[in-house]
Amino acid sequence: MTLKYKLTANLVAASLVPVIFVAAIAYGNAKHSAVNATLSNLEAVSDATVERLERYRRQGGDESKLWSVVRDNAALGERGEILVARRQTATALGAAPEIEFLAASRHEGDASELSILAGRESEVAIERALRGENGRSATYTDLAGRPVFAVTRYVADAGVGISVQMPKTEVYSSLSSLRFALIVMAAIVLGFCVLMAYITALSVAVPVQNLTLASTQIAGGALDTPIEQVPGDDEISALSHAFSTMTAHLRELYEGLESKVRQRTHQLEDALKEVTKFQQAVQYSTDSVFITDREMRIIYINPALEKLSGYRAWELLGKTVDVFKYERNDPALYLELFAVAARGQGVESDELINVRKDGSEYNAEFTFYPIKQRNQIQFFVGIINDITQRKREERAKSEFVSLASHQLRTPLTSIRWGMGRLRKTFDQSTLSPQQTKLFDAAHHAAKQMADTIGTMLMISRLSSGKLKLMPQSTDVAVLLQAMNELYQAQCVLEQKQMLIECPAPCAIQSDPALLKEVLSNIISNAIKYSPAGQSVRVNVTQHGNGVTVAVSDQGCGIPAAEQGKVFSMFFRAENAQRMPVSGTGLGLYLVYSLVTFLGGSISFTSEENRGTTFSIFLPLTPPQNG
Amino acid sequence: MAKTVLVTEDDSFLRETIQAVLEEHGVTVLSAENGDEAIQIIDRQPVDLLLLDIFMPVKDGYAVLEHRRTKGLTFPVVILSNASDHISKQKCEELGANDFLVKSDMDEDELWGKIAAFIGE
Numbered sequence: 066m067t068l069k070y071k072l073t074a075n076l077v078a079a080s081l082v083p084v085i086f087v088a089a090i091a092y093g094n095a096k097h098s099a100v101n102a103t104l105s106n107l108e109a110v111s112d113a114t115v116e117r118l119e120r121y122r123r124q125g126g127d128e129s130k131l132w133s134v135v136r137d138n139a140a141l142g143e144r145g146e147i148l149v150a151r152r153q154t155a156t157a158l159g160a161a162p163e164i165e166f167l168a169a170s171r172h173e174g175d176a177s178e179l180s181i182l183a184g185r186e187s188e189v190a191i192e193r194a195l196r197g198e199n200g201r202s203a204t205y206t207d208l209a210g211r212p213v214f215a216v217t218r219y220v221a222d223a224g225v226g227i228s229v230q231m232p233k234t235e236v237y238s239s240l241s242s243l244r245f246a247l248i249v250m251a252a253i254v255l256g257f258c259v260l261m262a263y264i265t266a267l268s269v270a271v272p273v274q275n276l277t278l279a280s281t282q283i284a285g286g287a288l289d290t291p292i293e294q295v296p297g298d299d300e301i302s303a304l305s306h307a308f309s310t311m312t313a314h315l316r317e318l319y320e321g322l323e324s325k326v327r328q329r330t331h332q333l334e335d336a337l338k339e340v341t342k343f344q345q346a347v348q349y350s351t352d353s354v355f356i357t358d359r360e361m362r363i364i365y366i367n368p369a370l371e372k373l374s375g376y377r378a379w380e381l382l383g384k385t386v387d388v389f390k391y392e393r394n395d396p397a398l399y400l401e402l403f404a405v406a407a408r409g410q411g412v413e414s415d416e417l418i419n420v421r422k423d424g425s426e427y428n429a430e431f432t433f434y435p436i437k438q439r440n441q442i443q444f445f446v447g448i449i450n451d452i453t454q455r456k457r458e459e460r461a462k463s464e465f466v467s468l469a470s471h472q473l474r475t476p477l478t479s480i481r482w483g484m485g486r487l488r489k490t491f492d493q494s495t496l497s498p499q500q501t502k503l504f505d506a507a508h509h510a511a512k513q514m515a516d517t518i519g520t521m522l523m524i525s526r527l528s529s530g531k532l533k534l535m536p537q538s539t540d541v542a543v544l545l546q547a548m549n550e551l552y553q554a555q556c557v558l559e560q561k562q563m564l565i566e567c568p569a570p571c572a573i574q575s576d577p578a579l580l581k582e583v584l585s586n587i588i589s590n591a592i593k594y595s596p597a598g599q600s601v602r603v604n605v606t607q608h609g610n611g612v613t614v615a616v617s618d619q620g621c622g623i624p625a626a627e628q629g630k631v632f633s634m635f636f637r638a639e640n641a642q643r644m645p646v647s648g649t650g651l652g653l654y655l656v657y658s659l660v661t662f663l664g665g666s667i668s669f670t671s672e673e674n675r676g677t678t679f680s681i682f683l684p685l686t687p688p689q690n691g
Numbered sequence: 692m693a694k695t696v697l698v699t700e701d702d703s704f705l706r707e708t709i710q711a712v713l714e715e716h717g718v719t720v721l722s723a724e725n726g727d728e729a730i731q732i733i734d735r736q737p738v739d740l741l742l743l744d745i746f747m748p749v750k751d752g753y754a755v756l757e758h759r760r761t762k763g764l765t766f767p768v769v770i771l772s773n774a775s776d777h778i779s780k781q782k783c784e785e786l787g788a789n790d791f792l793v794k795s796d797m798d799e800d801e802l803w804g805k806i807a808a809f810i811g812e
Binding site: 467470471474475477478479481482483485486508512515518519522526 | 702704705708711773774775776777793794795796798799800
């Protein structure tokens with residue numbers, strides 16, 4: 066039920082009670098007064114009548130004309146009357162004495178015709194008067210048994226009873242109009258109350274209803290719903306004001322939020338566009354790419370990788386990188402690769418053999434690196450490329466180089482030995498300088514060729530990965546001593562000196578043959594490019610983690626502009642090329658490759674026409690995978 | 692007593708040169724141009740040193756080494772080969788070779804210095 070009706074009903078009920086109460090009391094009062102007035106009136110009449118009777122008797126009036134005392138009927142309304150009666154003496158034995166009326170009843174007929182049954186006690190007023198009851202009564206009846214208001218008197222010495230009575234109905238009927246008036250008034254008042262109640266209820270209920278409706282709509286999301294402002298300064302208007310304010314705030318907040326959301330959505334859309342670019346770059350790349358989470362579980366495979374591996378993405382998602390492992394590779398290599406990556410560094414290998422879903426193998430170039438955010442690894446990226454073709458070509462090249470080199474060596478040996486033997490057939494004293502020069506040139510060239518072939522073979526073996534580093538105890542001092550002996554003759558011949566300073570023993574874990582190759586190349590260069598009369602110095606320094614071998618010469622140096630290319634293949638600096646010394650440009654390239662292979666590093670300082678110092682650092686123990 | 696050295700080399704010029712150099716040092720030289728001939732010689736007579744090429748027709752150096760081992764022969768063996776990349780030094784050592792030399796890397800007169808120790812010179 067709505068508030069309107071509840072309030073109205075309550076207010077009406079609240080006003081109904083007092084109204085009815087008041088009306089009832091008023092009526093009760095009125096009735097009471099009317100009865101009292103009636104009785105008083107009756108009393109007055111009865112007093113007057115009694116007085117007249119006594120006066121009449123005193124005056125010795127005729128008793129048959131007693132009825133003349135009854136005079137005030139007019140004061141008794143319409144149906145009120147005065148009854149005067151005397152008890153007759155008993156006529157028969159046991160029969161109740163009858164009542165004799167002395168005056169005619171106003172309404173009931175002649176006195177002589179009136180008779181009532183006396184005897185039993187009744188409530189008839191005149192009978193009670195004859196019993197001697199004096200006073201007011203509201204409980205007696207008239208002769209016909211109708212209830213009356215009566216004042217009864219008994220004049221004892223005359224033996225006359227008087228009842229002045231008025232039927233209650235007449236008394237009450239005068240009240241009926243009052244009653245009617247009261248009812249009408251009560252109805253009017255009630256009507257007025259209902260109206261006021263309704264108006265009051267409305268004044269409360271309607272704003273509340275409106276507020277309720279509006280707030281229900283707002284709660285439902287229609288923030289634009291207007292809130293009617295209730296005029297006034299009571300709580301209802303305060304409430305409507307408050308609601309209005311709240312709604313306005315809500316609207317602002319919502320709009321503010323909406324615009325923020327819009328803004329953020331735009332930002333996100335832009336970011337997504339950017340990201341989509343990169344995502345598509347990876348998606349459509351011809352490189353096979355996969356991404357893993359920080360536990361190296363695969364979360365993304367690009368189509369190229371699906372194609373390469375023969376697996377569909379769903380077959381690999383969720384699995385760790387171990388799924389790419391293949392037993393044909395050294396497990397230690399995998400351990401190393403993934404351990405390094407887990408430490409935060411990218412790794413690369415082109416030595417792996419991978420297998421596809423269908424079992425076919427291919428040579429793989431594998432790159433694996435971590436992606437960090439806030440210095441913590443979040444993802445790993447893996448790139449796999451099929452380099453089978455490249456490897457095949459490299460192998461073929463390497464095979465060719467190897468085969469060719471070996472084939473070249475045999476005729477080369479013949480040239481070298483032939484020239485040697487030819488020279489000896491001549492009596493050394495008869496050789497002209499020209500002839501000596503020719504022999505020397507040819508012989509030297511053959512030697513050079515042999516050196517070059519050896520270098521080429523080693524480079525080929527290094528780059529094809531055939532070389533495996535098996536570290537063993539290597540004494541640098543001993544190697545350098547061997548160098549000394551090896552180049553002794555040349556030094557003497559060219560008037561150069563080799564000075565070696567090396568702590569003995571000077572042991573590291575390395576490959577003696579390869580280290581010998583390194584030192585031999587560097588020292589040979591130093592001697593070659595040193596001018597006559599100068600010396601080549603070799604200094605060895607020991608550190609906690611390895612040794613440094615420094616080879617210094619006072620030769621032509623390397624021009625600054627060309628120092629960047631020193632270790633590249635076939636490089637010979639201009640000034641070196643101009644010298645009467647020969648070189649292939651392969652030596653330093655080989656040295657660089659070998660030093661790296663041995664786990665060390667090489668650097669140099671050089672100044673044109675002043676000299677060069679090469680520094681080679683070799684670790685105490687080379688790293689695992691060389 | 693002059694030492695006997697068996698030179699097994701399929702290239703005739705190289706074989707003859709080695710022989711000449713050795714003979715200049717007073718060594719008796721026997722020569723074979725393939726593994727089969729070498730086997731026949733070492734079966735026939737004692738030698739003080741075997742200079743052995745690996746890649747030869749008929750029978751290669753490996754066969755000679757195996758034969759020598761089977762026969763329980765004890766003379767020193769020096770491999771003289773230019774095909775260093777195609778030969779396993781480890782295998783040669785296991786089969787009883789004492790040293791491995793690349794021919795093109797030395798002058799002919801350097802050869803003596805490298806093998807003299809094996810015949811006690």
